[in-house]
Amino acid sequence: MVVLTANERHALERLEARERHVRRGATLQRDKDRAAEMFILRKGMMMSSVLLDDGSRQILRFHFAGDMLAVSSLAYRAASETISALSDCVVCPFERPAFAAVITDHPRLAALIMVCDQIERAVLTDRLAVLGRTSAKARVAAILIDLRNRMRMLDRGITMSFTLGLTQEELGDATGLTAVHVNRMLRQLEDEGMIAREAGRVTFTDERALERAANFVDRYAGLDLAWLPAGR
């Protein structure tokens, strides 16, 4: 969609100079911890979440390879969310001054990063509308579609069938439901012929119906990048 200049590519590569491995289940950043680092996720799947003081957890977002993590340290001294690994992962840590250098030297990269922020924001607001205004069935349908789409962006081979790699507890924490009720909704979607399941693997058997049930909006379509400044 956008062809980077050699200089721009080089600047981004410098951010990814170091590597760190994170085990499945491990925590990369804990809410309220001092946080100076940011990361690029190179491999694996992570999530960010917050814990409320009654002990319940809300999962805010799932992260896949290529995502920038802990961007909120741009603004805050302490982390505002917990980031943990859902599978074995590789991340590339970098410091805020390195980031400042990139956006100073490469205005177009700054603009592109803002575009990514806006996409994230649009996805977040969609989720807000889903949590505030839709039924349990719609929420479960929505998260299934979202996960499939995110995975497909990295592996075009994925079409109707994928392993979601999440427990029903986690699905519940992402959708604002209990694990028990997630289970009931999955069963219902299955009974109504929209999905099939075997051993953690989900197959969409009626994608249209699922999208209708979920109020689905594709936030990675309809982009307009014509306004970007020139590359350096």
Added chain:
Amino acid sequence: MVVLTANERHALERLEARERHVRRGATLQRDKDRAAEMFILRKGMMMSSVLLDDGSRQILRFHFAGDMLAVSSLAYRAASETISALSDCVVCPFERPAFAAVITDHPRLAALIMVCDQIERAVLTDRLAVLGRTSAKARVAAILIDLRNRMRMLDRGITMSFTLGLTQEELGDATGLTAVHVNRMLRQLEDEGMIAREAGRVTFTDERALERAANFVDRYAGLDLAWLPAGR
């Protein structure tokens, strides 16, 4: 917190060169409309919302003077949310190329805009957790505190008492509740001595209790801007 250079101030003033008046109840931008403009809200109170296809509405965010509006046009060809005026407002429209020029010439302003994006994001994720995981009473308490704080940022005279300027229907659309239930929760907060009400005016009579009920986190505290590049 950050002192801008004369050049930076000048660049921002150029964005605010034109003015447009928006009547209470009018719509500045409609969801799915072609959207090339962005705005700075100079005066008044607005909100952005989305309409789901079952007709229900989710209010995503309230905007106050100084906020940048329609920032999602940075990424999208069409608007992803409706922005409408809750009171008579004045906005300053500007085009995306003007924005591109600002971030190209003034890296520190680009960085500051990213910081604001991150604050917005943190606020959004808090709301996500509130909608996903807290009771109706907590949601209503949370929105009252949030509105009071936002208003206080513009008028330090506001402390325990303010006019919220929203119908209970709107409170419901923001919290994911029905207007009827919002009413019941307001009554309950009142009966429990946390707030008092007369004619659209709300007074916090026990702020601590209200904050506890709401799971409140102050997202405008704990900022760290030491990493910003130098001003130009």
Added chain:
DNA sequence: CGTGGTATTGACTTGTGTCAAACTGCGTGG
């Protein structure tokens, strides 16, 4: 005065949560 939007309250319904029990699959250690 009406009239339309908003607020308030009550009676009833429904969606989702809670609790508990059984079941499954899998890794671990004896």
Added chain:
DNA sequence: CCACGCAGTTTGACACAAGTCAATACCACG
């Protein structure tokens, strides 16, 4: 290799929070 335990799933019975519907009251405004 088996037995055990643990984490996750599935299902049922029941409780409760929030939604729905409807009637009334309260304004502000033409």
